Amino acid sequence: MHDAANDPPRCLQLGSGPLQLLNQLQQDEERLAMLKEAIDLLPIAAGITISDRDGKIVYVNQAEAEMHGYACGELVGRPARVLAPEGNGPGRRINQRTAGLWKREGLNARKDGKIFPVQLTSLPIRNAGGDYLGMLTACEDMTQKKLCEQQLETLAYYDSVTKLPNRALLMDRLHQALALAQRERRELALLFLDLDNFKDLNSSRGHEVGDKFLQQVATRLAGCLCESNTLARLGGDEFVIVINPVRGEEGVAATAARLQALFAEPFLIDGEEIYGSTSIGIALFPEDGRDVESLLRSADAALYQAKSGGKAGYQFFSQEMNQVNMRRVALENGMRQGLARGEFYxxxxxxxxxxxxxxxxxxxxxxxxxxxxxxxxxxxxxxxxxxxxxxxxxxxxxxxxxxxxxxxxxxxxxxxxxxxxxxxxxxxxxxxxxxxxxxxxxxxxxxxxxxxxxxxxxxxxxxxxxxxxxxxxxxxxxxxxxxxxxxxxxxxxxxxxxxxxxxxxxxxxxxxxxxxxxxxxxxxxxxxxxxxxxxxxxxxxxxxxxxxxxxxxxxxxxxxxxxxxxxxxxxxxxxxxxxxxxxxxxxxxxxxxx
Structure with missing residues (x-):
């Protein structure tokens, strides 16, 4: 809405003398015409509105009128609040003595009633004596910027194929879930899911079929989980589920079994039945890891063991699986020796x-x-x-x-x-x-x-x-x-x-x-x-x-x-x-x- 704020008195000063604008803002057509012409010649795309001390519009430029779906003549003489959505109330009352520069984001309304986001910058108009004459407001349509921000937000946090949370959002939620579980001294389960033979499906049927398969898998998995759980796609054929809270190892095993049962029925894609299965690795907090990185490593090691066992199964992490990580330790030692031997290039x-x-x-x-x-x-x-x-x-x-x-x-x-x-x-x-x-x-x-x-x-x-x-x-x-x-x-x-x-x-x-x-x-x-x-x-x-x-x-x-x-x-x-x-x-x- 076009009004002003109680900010430090920074303002647009107009000259004093016989042409003072205090009592002549609307009567002095010559002075007002000069102001209009100056604004119209400014190389900006922003809409400009000038309202008098009573909040009535005395001037709008073409950009402002078109932005709101009006002709200029339709707005002159009307209250500035006509540009604000209905139900917004009278708006912020102007303190004419202390009003200053005011920048803010808000919502405006077009003539047809459609609401759109705007950025407003208002500046009071005063004469040389400091008397308040009215308000000049610049308005910028933020629709495209907000849409772009929303698209980037979706791109940043959600997988484009399945619309599930991506790795970034998963990591954020997992950090929060671990912190809460640690404070409340309770368990949390992390499940790594890998779709068996998905690469074969992609190569034989094409990526379009593969994407549709991923979408249907995501829908089935989401339908099997509670709202308190997090389902995310890491990329490729990998999904991660955070189960919080956990009802013991038996409860987690039952959930894993239900997830695998979802693949018993075929997926119907373009009129063709396609069967699939998943392998699942499970790690529990705090037994298998007390931070995000160690818990992810444990779940990944468990998944590797599950796939090694013939696929379409699930496996809890165990300390015996640490042998799987022995290569990691060996590589770490080998890197230090390799640097000294000039093996890196x-x-x-x-x-x-x-x-x-x-x-x-x-x-x-x-x-x-x-x-x-x-x-x-x-x-x-x-x-x-x-x-x-x-x-x-x-x-x-x-x-x-x-x-x-x-x-x-x-x-x-x-x-x-x-x-x-x-x-x-x-x-x-x-x-x-x-x-x-x-x-x-x-x-x-x-x-x-x-x-x-x-x-x-x-x-x-x-x-x-x-x-x-x-x-x-x-x-x-x-x-x-x-x-x-x-x-x-x-x-x-x-x-x-x-x-x-x-x-x-x-x-x-x-x-x-x-x-x-x-x-x-x-x-x-x-x-x-x-x-x-x-x-x-x-x-x-x-x-x-x-x-x-x-x-x-x-x-x-x-x-x-x-x-x-x-x-x-x-x-x-x-x-x-x-x-x-x-x-x-x-x-x-x-x-x-x-």
């Missing part, structure tokens, strides 16, 4: 500009070839390094080596950037900023050649504090980006304040965007939102012409993936860079970029 995957068709940089990817275990994938050793603190040593290695390579390439391909992933534990280190500054100085890398990538969850964990840290990095001249965008949580309110240069669309959305309308919509929304915030967009995992065409048509800025080239050792990438650094070969059609 970098691969680089090229990144291409989709507009200029030029090579722009590469992402540095850590690899480990162990003398004892052979080639160990980063998906296996990085989480171990994170949990045991070895990530700091690996992080320093990656940052330093990437910078040294960047210096080498800068000699014959100036401006080439190298992206380095920064883990949450690295970023939270008190001396992280100092470490980055030292590496830049010691290696001599051009700061603009270095891009640091952070996941959404990492920078949002302590958003207020992280803004300052990110700004400090930005002041060093380093580029910043958000990695795996769309898989975590980002608040628009914070996102617009982070001094980042780009966001990377997670490969999970790129993989199926040609055949999955939800993934396509998400990718398109991310590109549009990022560009509205003046951020570049980099797509990960591009592997086909169809994916590339989709991204080019939506004006995605850069991309990387096997379509262009697989990750390669530093020496090979040097040759790759030299190929496209040649004066007569500076840019290539993307079809031969790899």
């Amino acid at each position: 970098l691969y680089f995957q090229p990144q291409w500009d989709l507009k200029s068709l030029r090579l722009t940089g590469a992402e540095a990817l850590l690899r480990w070839h162990s003398a004892e275990f052979g080639l160990v994938g980063p998906d296996e050793f990085i989480p171990i390094a994170e949990s045991c603190g070895f990530i700091f040593d690996l992080g320093d290695l990656v940052l330093r080596e990437a910078c040294l390579h960047a210096v080498q390439w800068d000699a014959f391909f100036p401006g080439l950037k190298v992206a380095v992933n920064i883990s949450g534990r690295q970023f939270r280190q008190p001396d992280f900023l100092e470490t980055v500054a030292c590496v830049i100085e010691e290696t001599g890398v051009r700061p603009s050649s270095l891009e640091l990538e952070f996941t959404e969850s990492v920078i949002m964990e302590r958003a207020e504090k992280n803004i300052h840290a990110l700004q400090a990095l930005k002041n060093m001249g380093v580029r910043l980006s958000i990695d795996d965008f769309g898989t975590g949580y980002s608040s628009l309110n914070y996102l617009k304040h982070f001094p980042i240069d780009a966001i990377k669309i997670d490969r999970s959305f790129i993989a199926e965007l040609v055949t999955d309308s939800d993934d396509a919509a998400i990718a398109e929304a991310i590109i549009s939102m990022a560009h509205s915030l003046k951020l570049k967009v980099i797509a990960e995992g591009v592997e086909s012409d169809a994916q590339l065409d989709f991204l080019v048509e939506r004006c995605c800025d850069e991309a990387q993936g096997f379509y262009f080239a697989p990750p390669m050792p530093g020496e090979d990438f040097t040759g790759y860079v030299k190929r496209f650094a040649a004066p007569d070969d500076a840019s290539k059609p993307l079809s031969v970029a790899g």
